[in-house]
Amino acid sequence: MHSTPTQVVVYDHPAQFEPLMPGNAAAMQELALRIRGVVEASLRLQGSAHPVTRQRLRELVRAMNSYYSNCIEGQSTHPRYIESALRKDFSDKPDVAQRQRIALAHIEAERELEGLGAPEEAVLQSPMLLRAHAALYGRLTPQDRTTEDGHVVQPGQLRQEDVIVHRHHPPTWTSLPGFLSRMDGFYGRRWSLDMGLVAVACLHHRVAWVHAFRDGNGRAARLQTHVALQPLSAGLWSVNRGLARQRDAYYTHLSNADMARQGDLDGRGNLSERMLLEWCRFFIGVCEDQVQFMTEMLDLGALKKRLHALVLVKSQTEDTSAYRSELVVPLHYVLAAGPLSRREFVQMTGLGERTARHSLSRLLADGLLRSDSPKGDVSLGFPLDQLHLLFPNLYPEAAAKPVDA
Template sequence: MSELPRTIDVYDQPHQFEPLLPTRQLDELGRSARPVIEAAHRLQAAAHPSTLQELRALVRAMNSYYSNRIEGQSTHPVHIARALRADFSDQPDIARRQRLALAHIQAEEALETLITSEPQALHSQSLILAHQTLYERLSVEDRRTDEGMAVVPGQLRAQDVMVHRHQPPTAASLPRFLARADACYSKPWGLDQLLVVAACSHHRLAWIHPFLDGNGRACRLYTHAVLRSLTGGLWSVNRGFARQRDDYYRHLSEADMARQGDLDGRGNLSERMLLAWCGFFIDICRDQVEFMTRMLNPDALKDHLAALITIRSHQRGTPDYRPEAIQPLQHVIALGPVTRGEFLQMTGLAERTGRKLLSQLLADGLLQSDTPKGPVRIGFPLDTLGVLFPNLYAEAASAPVNY
């Protein structure tokens, strides 16, 4: 980021970032979005609510991991898991990334409570709230820019900037641009148009570059809030953006382009490139819904559980893992918590052997319980994810280089 060169024309009028929505091919975009929407709603009924709640916590941590990765500040999943236990590295750079990941997780959870309707989620105040909720959880030292300036949570930038090759609007004109975005986006669109509106608002609000720093993180938190009713917290565009990081930035950059002739819409910016960005966004959503649907497929989960139990049964220190655990674990995932006696009965093992198995599963976190004798529910500890949910995290199966 640098100060705005005087030789570049100034953006200071809201019409300069139109069109805010495509005026053509909307039916085609809607047709491509409809299967994604249907699959996303089926996914929300794919397992017991207690299982889905565990998955939401897992995806929230995953979001912080991938958001950091997009920014080129990758934080190993082990470091994130330790940050959730307030266990921070002695190495300053790793500890800083841990604090940033933890702040992202906490901010995302807070926004899910603070933002309760689609029009509210699509309002620019939600973007400002996302920025504020994230950065207020960090110390001044943790939220300094590369140039050493402190980022003030939720504060619009007061200076003009240049971001790579993109020239955002002047600081003085930001309220006008945000008001124009609100007039267009902050409405109850309904599911058929939600993905298109989410895609367009993600780009145009990033194009405005409202904050001195942290715009990408804030925009991704904002988009999470916009899509929350559709995702149910079970999948995220962050993973897709990070896995196609170069394409993500390329499509964002191309949607910044000026209109290319009379056949490219009637706004100042390219409608053709905005359509391409929307198509990319919908494809990312489709890929992520399909990925998580595959992960929760009962047959796939059974195979993954069998693989995990087999691996654990041959590892030192886990002698009590047995294949008889597979069916009751699958039952708990699909149908929810059971009493300890019910779990033991489903194993078909002798009581002493079954209790050893149950104790091992609880010790390792594959089962969880709120009390020493209470019902058990499923858990997804980090060291199982490489087998249970392959490729959820790029690095989950590997150990961090240092700590």
């Protein structure tokens, strides 16, 4: 009995990856209603806490983005190693040090892309994708960007060969400019708040489908997606965190959206509109989960209780003389209202001068307070070893000891 060979479709014309957005009006209205909830919650989140506190949180989320994006690729670096890399302190173990450098490159690339201040329409175009790839891999030595099969990733360079990604045959390399140009013409515009998130979701899939680079497509796509979501997230919630925590579902939905159209009721394009819609639902659901989670984490009333619990735990396990319940009020104040002078912080505790200054010194040493100078104002810090108390489940990997330590 002979089986019929599977015919491989050669993608070499932009019409072959239509539709670029679902066209089902009822389904799009459903997505629009969900997106309004994400937008409203994100805007409320941007008004929570003090700007200095929010900036500290953005630094934490940036490191999380690096950790989770690399985790999706199976090359995670423990959060404590990332923290060390930010201080230019690298492991003496070559494989750990390499992952540290990759994580640091991701953090710096994200900061660079945000700093461009590119308009919305430019963020959703292929030059931003190429810039993202170059910003990441251009920070690595040839050795650090050499893949397991010996290929040296060229920063920001379109692939110059045909490839197979699992069961997917991306477009021929000679046709890439045409596919990218079509994406630019469709996605590279100003979108309404309702449809902007759908456009970002669809672009993320189509970028993955086109597979513009020999390697590094996932990281570059997530960097571009991060920048596209920045006006909404303000860096306070991370889609990478949500995608990494549903890694198998992430890859499954991406793969399903690669499918060819399944009959006359599945849109009018070459690819499945129904599966693209399912991908959008999944992506928007991830955004919903992440903004809701961070809203709960930054609730000021709940945070005050967690600060109290943190001080209590520290007083019973480390330093009874430094960690006193009187610290909760000034700690909560710097979280909500912003930095205090050291004298104001001491006075707000209501403790004696010597006791209060001892506690202040300990809080600074432990990273729960931060200051830009030896006598400068103090603001709230988010030390990794205390995140499980301040923000339960936000970044639980940070509390665990590295297995290769």
